[in-house]
Amino acid sequence: MNSLQKKKILEIRELSVSFRQYADKRGSRQTSLPVISKLSVSVGEGEIVAVVGSSGSGKSLLAHAILDLLPYNASVSGSMYFQGEPLDKARIRALRGNQIAFVPQSTTYLDPLMPVGGQVSRTRKDKEKKEKQRKIFQRYGLGPEVDGRYPFECSGGMTRRVLLATALMGDPKLIIADEPTPGMDLALAKKSMEDFRAFADEGNGVLLITHDIELALETADRIAVFYAGMTVEEAPVADFASEETLRHPYTKALWRAMPQNGFQPLPGFQPYVKDMPKGCPFGPRCSGYSKGCQGEISMRRVGNGSVRCAAYRDGMSGSAAGQADESANPRAWAEAEAPGA
Ligand SMILES: Nc1ncnc2c1ncn2[C@@H]1O[C@H](COP(=O)(O)OP(=O)(O)OP(=O)(O)O)[C@@H](O)[C@H]1O
Numbered sequence: 001m002n003s004l005q006k007k008k009i010l011e012i013r014e015l016s017v018s019f020r021q022y023a024d025k026r027g028s029r030q031t032s033l034p035v036i037s038k039l040s041v042s043v044g045e046g047e048i049v050a051v052v053g054s055s056g057s058g059k060s061l062l063a064h065a066i067l068d069l070l071p072y073n074a075s076v077s078g079s080m081y082f083q084g085e086p087l088d089k090a091r092i093r094a095l096r097g098n099q100i101a102f103v104p105q106s107t108t109y110l111d112p113l114m115p116v117g118g119q120v121s122r123t124r125k126d127k128e129k130k131e132k133q134r135k136i137f138q139r140y141g142l143g144p145e146v147d148g149r150y151p152f153e154c155s156g157g158m159t160r161r162v163l164l165a166t167a168l169m170g171d172p173k174l175i176i177a178d179e180p181t182p183g184m185d186l187a188l189a190k191k192s193m194e195d196f197r198a199f200a201d202e203g204n205g206v207l208l209i210t211h212d213i214e215l216a217l218e219t220a221d222r223i224a225v226f227y228a229g230m231t232v233e234e235a236p237v238a239d240f241a242s243e244e245t246l247r248h249p250y251t252k253a254l255w256r257a258m259p260q261n262g263f264q265p266l267p268g269f270q271p272y273v274k275d276m277p278k279g280c281p282f283g284p285r286c287s288g289y290s291k292g293c294q295g296e297i298s299m300r301r302v303g304n305g306s307v308r309c310a311a312y313r314d315g316m317s318g319s320a321a322g323q324a325d326e327s328a329n330p331r332a333w334a335e336a337e338a339p340g341a
């Protein structure tokens with residue numbers, strides 16, 4: 001069954017997020033800072049979908065928008081659906097922590113005034129829940145002495161394991177995990193991915209947000225690639241077997257930056273929202289950039305995936321480019337944007 005036929009648990013279409021900010025020091029004028037402009041991603045039953053992209057590409061904001069955790073000055077547009085029904089604020093609040101579990105990137109999400117064991121089991125009396133919590137803690141190397149510790153008594157890596165345990169504790173339909181593995185050793189990181197796989201195989205979904213493209217390729221079924229607040233490509237993991245089967249110049253550059261594919265760093269920087277070029281935000285780093293890339297570019301379905309690239313034609317994107325013509329790119333090799341960095 002391909003991704004189109006799978007019953008969708010989560011569907012996000014062209015999500016935009018902007019922040020109202022004061023434009024001057026006197027606070028007399030406000031402007032709107034559009035940090036995410038076109039994010040689309042979906043998760044089907046039985047699927048792990050990884051969201052990859054460099055720092056600042058909008059990965060956490062996507063999670064926070066889905067869970068209605070954005071600050072008060074944020075405005076959100078676009079469509080969000082959970083199990084086919086629109087996600088509005090009331091519905092999100094009802095689903096959050098129940099049908100939708102969240103593993104946040106920041107370890108400050110735990111209640112500082114409550115021991116971590118109780119925060120995960122959410123009970124003092126229910127023996128079954130307490131046993132389940134202990135079992136998950138044990139699986140992640142958290143001994144019985146950790147149950148009574150307050151968050152400030154836990155190391156960063158321990159806190160991350162506690163947060164992961166929170167998501168595995170309930171009976172959700174979807175887990176949104178925002179960088180769940182930093183601070184974990186390889187064996188624990190692998191264990192957590194096995195747990196996500198087992199969870200998805202029961203007909204559930206996982207949205208796995210990560211910097212680590214190798215981890216994503218080992219674990220996920222599909223990959224959504226974000227760049228400067230946009231989804232630029234969405235592809236089944238199998239398409240990452242070679243550069244030719246990928247669609248967007250940025251995804252191809254990420255592929256070439258992997259150690260097994262030549263470790264070639266990508267020159268230039270991801271633009272900050274205030275310096276966004278017209279049209280494709282990857283344009284200044286892409287030697288296939290032309291006038292045709294400067295307008296609105298919509299996401300196009302190509303094979304089992306989709307791409308947002310005006311230069312994409314019959315299997316050739318603007319980037320055969322990025323690789324062959326680095327000297328033509330005016331930006332220096334300033335940023336070694338290797339995945340996993
Ligand atoms: N409250 C805010 N006000 C203004 N801009 C913000 C706010 N929160 C995030 N941003 C901006 O939105 C962009 C996306 O941020 P986000 O945290 O989603 O990135 P990310 O992809 O999760 O990065 P990382 O990999 O470092 O976690 C960044 O440019 C960030 O500076």
Ligand SMILES: [Mg+2]
Nearest residue numbers: 059060061105
């Ligand atoms: Mg983040």
